[in-house]
Each structure stands twice: as structure tokens, then as C-alpha cells.
Amino acid sequence: MxxxxxxxxxxxxxxxxxxxxxxxxxxxxxxPPAILPLNGEPAPKLIAYPALAEPLARGVVIVQFRTENFRVMPVFGKQAVDISPRIGHLHVTTDDVRGTWAHTSEDPIIVVGLTPGPHKLRLELADPSHKILATEVVAVTVPDLRVSKPHEH
Missing domain, CATH: 1.20.5 (Single alpha-helices involved in coiled-coils or other helix-helix interfaces)
Structure with missing residues (x-):
């Protein structure tokens, strides 16, 4: 039993x-599947904001940005291109000069040492194989800090 x-x-x-x-x-x-095929995802977007005014007045360019349908992280290589949700990094270029750098976090972009006057920062959303998916340009004018200000009492 x-x-x-x-x-x-x-x-x-x-x-x-x-x-x-x-x-x-x-x-x-x-x-729905937990991971969508890339062809089923909306296109990635890059939204860049104007440089922060207070640091810019001191000659420091700080540009905040956000992404949609994309995560910024330090991942490179063709194998990572098909990962969903999309991942990649930013290419940052100042004044169309040769010498782009990769920005691999969602922290603000900080640039110091620019000469006084107008400048352009080109931000490009790049997949892990460096294919450009979206571009934004932020115009900034760095003040001349050598110009003496009136003395206040």
C-alpha cells in the first residue's frame, strides 16, 4: 500500500x-517576446540640450543629452550590433575638426579649453560598429574671460 x-x-x-x-x-x-528583433524597434533618437549657462559663463561647456530607443554604453564590435534594445556610444566632434572622441556613458559631455567665440559640438549616435544612427549639433559661444569686468563695490 x-x-x-x-x-x-x-x-x-x-x-x-x-x-x-x-x-x-x-x-x-x-x-510579446522579452527581446524584440531590431527591425521591430522604433528608430533611435538623440536629443541634445543647449550648454548649461552657468558653467559656460566660466568657459566650461557642459552639454546634457538623452536618447530614446537606445542605451549609451562602452560596447564595441559587430557582434553587438544586433543586441536589443539598441546599444552604442556617441561620437563627439568640435568645430568639424579632425579628432572625434567616443563618449560611452549617459553622463553630460564636458569640454574645456575652447577659445573664446562661437563653436559647434556635433553629437552622433553610433552603433557598436560606429554606424551613425542620428546626429545633433549644439552651438555654443564661449565668453572671453580676459575681458575685465567693471569692479563692483
Whole structure:
């Protein structure tokens, strides 16, 4: 009798497991996949904001930005191009001069040492293989800090 009880308990547990497994499969068939194919994702967007006024008055350019449908991180290589959601980095160029650098975090972009006057920062959203997906240009004017200010009393 005890032997039969153990047998029936094992059968009941197995049947419960099979029912649960089939229920999960049926439920998963209705849900969207956790990872979407890239061709099903909306296009990535880059939104850049004007340089912060207070640091700019001291000659420091700080540009904040955000992305949509894209995460900025230090990942490179062709194998990472098909990862979903999309990942990559920014290419940052100052004044169309040769010498672009890769910005690999969602921290603000900080540039110091620019000469007084107007400048352009070109921000390019790049996938891990450096293919450009979106571009924004931020215009800034660095003040001449050597100009003496009136002495205040």
C-alpha cells in the first residue's frame, strides 16, 4: 500500500508539473517576446540640450543629452550590433575638426579649453560598429574671460 501511495504521489507531482509547463507555454505564446528583433524597434533618437549657462559663463561647456530607443554604453564590435534594445556610444566632434572622441556613458559631455567665440559640438549616435544612427549639433559661444569686468563695490 505504501509503495502504491508513493507511486501515485510521484504521478500527481509529474502531472502537475506538465500542466504548469504547458500553461506557461500557452501563456508565453500570447505575450510579446522579452527581446524584440531590431527591425521591430522604433528608430533611435538623440536629443541634445543647449550648454548649461552657468558653467559656460566660466568657459566650461557642459552639454546634457538623452536618447530614446537606445542605451549609451562602452560596447564595441559587430557582434553587438544586433543586441536589443539598441546599444552604442556617441561620437563627439568640435568645430568639424579632425579628432572625434567616443563618449560611452549617459553622463553630460564636458569640454574645456575652447577659445573664446562661437563653436559647434556635433553629437552622433553610433552603433557598436560606429554606424551613425542620428546626429545633433549644439552651438555654443564661449565668453572671453580676459575681458575685465567693471569692479563692483
Amino acid at each position: 505504501r509503495h502504491n501511495l508513493k507511486y501515485f504521489s510521484a504521478v500527481a507531482i509529474a502531472a502537475t508539473f506538465c500542466i504548469s509547463a504547458s500553461a506557461q507555454t500557452a501563456q508565453d505564446a500570447v505575450r
